[in-house]
Amino acid sequence: MFTTLQDRLTATFKGLRGKGRLSEADIDATAREIRVALLEADVALPVVREFIAAVRERARGAEVSQALNPAQQIIKIVNEELVTILGGETRRVRFAKNPPTVIMLAGLQGAGKTTLAGKLALWLKGQGHAPLLVAADLQRPNAVTQLQVVGERAGTPVFAPEPGNGVGDPVRVARQAMDFARDKQHDVVVVDTAGRLGIDAELMQQAADIRDAVQPDEILFVVDAMIGQDAVVTAEAFLEGVGFTGVVLTKLDGDARGGAALSVAKVTGRQVMFASNGEKLTDFDVFHPDRMASRILDMGDVLTLIEQAERTFDAQQQEEIARKFSTGEDFTLEDFMSQMQQLRKMGSMSKIFGMLPGMGQFREQIENIDERELDRTQAMISSMTPAERRDPKILNGSRRSRIARGSGTSVSAVNDLVERFGQAQQMMRTMRSGGAIPGMPGFGK
Numbered sequence: 001m002f003t004t005l006q007d008r009l010t011a012t013f014k015g016l017r018g019k020g021r022l023s024e025a026d027i028d029a030t031a032r033e034i035r036v037a038l039l040e041a042d043v044a045l046p047v048v049r050e051f052i053a054a055v056r057e058r059a060r061g062a063e064v065s066q067a068l069n070p071a072q073q074i075i076k077i078v079n080e081e082l083v084t085i086l087g088g089e090t091r092r093v094r095f096a097k098n099p100p101t102v103i104m105l106a107g108l109q110g111a112g113k114t115t116l117a118g119k120l121a122l123w124l125k126g127q128g129h130a131p132l133l134v135a136a137d138l139q140r141p142n143a144v145t146q147l148q149v150v151g152e153r154a155g156t157p158v159f160a161p162e163p164g165n166g167v168g169d170p171v172r173v174a175r176q177a178m179d180f181a182r183d184k185q186h187d188v189v190v191v192d193t194a195g196r197l198g199i200d201a202e203l204m205q206q207a208a209d210i211r212d213a214v215q216p217d218e219i220l221f222v223v224d225a226m227i228g229q230d231a232v233v234t235a236e237a238f239l240e241g242v243g244f245t246g247v248v249l250t251k252l253d254g255d256a257r258g259g260a261a262l263s264v265a266k267v268t269g270r271q272v273m274f275a276s277n278g279e280k281l282t283d284f285d286v287f288h289p290d291r292m293a294s295r296i297l298d299m300g301d302v303l304t305l306i307e308q309a310e311r312t313f314d315a316q317q318q319e320e321i322a323r324k325f326s327t328g329e330d331f332t333l334e335d336f337m338s339q340m341q342q343l344r345k346m347g348s349m350s351k352i353f354g355m356l357p358g359m360g361q362f363r364e365q366i367e368n369i370d371e372r373e374l375d376r377t378q379a380m381i382s383s384m385t386p387a388e389r390r391d392p393k394i395l396n397g398s399r400r401s402r403i404a405r406g407s408g409t410s411v412s413a414v415n416d417l418v419e420r421f422g423q424a425q426q427m428m429r430t431m432r433s434g435g436a437i438p439g440m441p442g443f444g445k
């Protein structure tokens with residue numbers, strides 16, 4: 001899902017790494033690359049234009065940040081703008097004050113409405129609701145049966161016309177279903193409507209009639225992410241013909257681009273509320289614009305991390321570290337301790353690592369990080385004199401046992417720390433001649 005966009009943007013940001021300051025030309029070049037990335041991902045042109053204009057303007061006006069390097073600043077801006085085009089805040093279902101809440105599904109045939117009805121039913125049940133599915137799709141001969149199958153899988157009753165009673169009249173079926181729902185205490189009614197292969201006036205009229213009959217609290221426009229730019233055209237037609245309050249993207253598992261579907265929210269002003277990414281009833285989730293943006297940028301929740309770093313890290317201390325880094329002065333255990341203390345202010349190590357991209361595969365190790373190990377390290381450094389922290393070479397046997405006693409650890413633990421610190425110092429020297437420490441504010445170039 002969105003892999004094209006993800007690959008492109010990642011490449012763009014890579015090119016910015018190592019730049020100390022962004023020139024006008026850098027911003028132009030970056031904006032051009034992002035534009036191509038969005039167009040390739042099939043995002044609608046007006047949406048791309050607006051997006052690029054916003055990024056450009058903000059990049060130019062970006063305040064000089066103590067904690068973010070220029071590449072990180074651009075990523076932050078792009079991320080925030082992505083969240084905006086994806087709809088901003090997560091849009092939740094508005095349940096009626098007086099149940100039943102009525103959710104009507106509209107969209108082209110094959111968009112995934114019937115499947116979605118089952119997914120919604122299962123999701124609603126998980127939230128403690130008692131949904132009823134209504135088969136108001138009487139166009140396709142097997143639509144009712146299909147909904148019944150889906151309902152069975154979701155463990156949810158389906159209201160369908162009795163043979164000979166209301167067949168061929170979806171409006172009547174919808175009305176009967178409302179009475180049935182009230183009678184049987186269903187607090188949410190999901191109405192599946194007929195779709196056609198293309199947009200036509202009759203289909204729109206029928207959907208509008210059902211709408212008037214059931215007075216839905218939510219009308220969800222269901223759109224197949226794989227239909228490309230047609231998604232926007234179809235959405236506009238449904239908005240005019242029936243109206244809708246939210247969008248559901250389906251088949252996100254099938255399209256590497258997905259950009260057209262992303263444009264729907266922006267073009268229609270209706271937010272994406274759910275996303276479907278498979279045929280199983282559980283392949284479905286509430287759509288969170290912020291999480292989707294992070295996913296597109298393959299950045300885990302690095303932004304939260306960056307923001308926390310901005311809030312937590314002391315700018316002066318970071319400058320001091322950066323100065324040492326550039327002048328070739330050695331880091332001391334004192335520097336190490338202050339970095340560690342600042343880092344720990346951001347939260348537990350498990351939480352911090354958990355927010356980094358690509359860390360999913362290490363979940364188990366991350367959960368098993370022993371915070372006490374860090375407490376012990378801090379205690380050992382605290383037990384050292386300032387001279388010892390600056391120059392661990394003076395740590396002879398008796399000093400080491402004093403530190404071990406003072407910190408409640410052992411001499412071998414102290415030895416271990418001194419040795420690891422020596423290695424880290426060596427690594428810093430190597431890196432100084434080569435690159436930066438990615439993601440460490442103040443250490444980046």
Ligand code: GDP
Nearest residue numbers: 109110111112113114115250251276277278279
């Ligand atoms: P409707 O005509 O709008 O009711 O669409 P259906 O619910 O019948 O779905 C059409 C086809 O798309 C079916 O074969 C579904 O199994 C499939 N489908 C629905 N949602 C998804 C999805 O999120 N991913 C994939 N891969 N297939 C889906």
